[in-house]
Amino acid sequence: MFVADWWLDKTMKRSIPISTLFILSLLIIGSCTKKEQPDTPFTRVIGAWQKVQYATDDNQDGTIEKQEMRNQPLDFVDVIVFKPDTTGYEATSIAGVKDTSSFVWFVGGDSLYVSYSAHFSVAYYITHVSSANLTLVTGTSSGLAWYSYNKD
Numbered sequence: 001m002f003v004a005d006w007w008l009d010k011t012m013k014r015s016i017p018i019s020t021l022f023i024l025s026l027l028i029i030g031s032c033t034k035k036e037q038p039d040t041p042f043t044r045v046i047g048a049w050q051k052v053q054y055a056t057d058d059n060q061d062g063t064i065e066k067q068e069m070r071n072q073p074l075d076f077v078d079v080i081v082f083k084p085d086t087t088g089y090e091a092t093s094i095a096g097v098k099d100t101s102s103f104v105w106f107v108g109g110d111s112l113y114v115s116y117s118a119h120f121s122v123a124y125y126i127t128h129v130s131s132a133n134l135t136l137v138t139g140t141s142s143g144l145a146w147y148s149y150n151k152d
Contacts, residue, residue: 042107044129049149051078057143064137064146079152088114112136 055069072078077093082105089102103116112124124136124147134149 040107041110041112041126041129044131045082045105045107045112045126045134046084048079048081048152049134050152051080051147052150053146053148055144055146056140057145060143062144064144069146069148080149090116 051072053069053071055064057064058068059065075095078090079092080088080090082088086105087102088105089100091098091100093099101116101118103114105112105114107113107126110126112126113121114124115121122138124138126135127137128135132151134151136147136149138145
């Protein structure tokens with residue numbers, strides 16, 4: 001065996017464990033980094049939202065005008081919570097009387113579907129959702145209903 005062959009053989013044997021260690025460390029570091037979820041209506045809806053305004057289509061013209069919008073009364077607190085596991089609840093407090101209704105939910109395109117445990121379902125159209133605001137519209141037997149929420 002030549003000296004050069006012996007040296008290469010020893011170098012290769014030492015570099016294999018080092019390269020293996022390097023690759024393993026990269027895998028460990030890579031798995032520790034938090035993966036960002038894509039920015040979608042689903043991910044933006046997740047969280048607690050407090051109702052700040054509401055409106056009904058009083059003149060039955062199929063649109064919500066500014067004069068139909070009302071601020072949420074101070075003695076009526078309505079918070080809706082969307083959890084990442086597609087469950088949630090709506091907590092209301094009217095003049096100190098509290099009530100909570102649980103539901104399951106999902107987002108399909110620009111629509112938000114909420115199915116309450118009391119066998120009542122609502123399909124909303126998401127007109128706006130950001131990290132701070134959520135606006136929903138739904139059809140009722142009396143016409144359109146519009147709801148504006150702020151992140152709680």
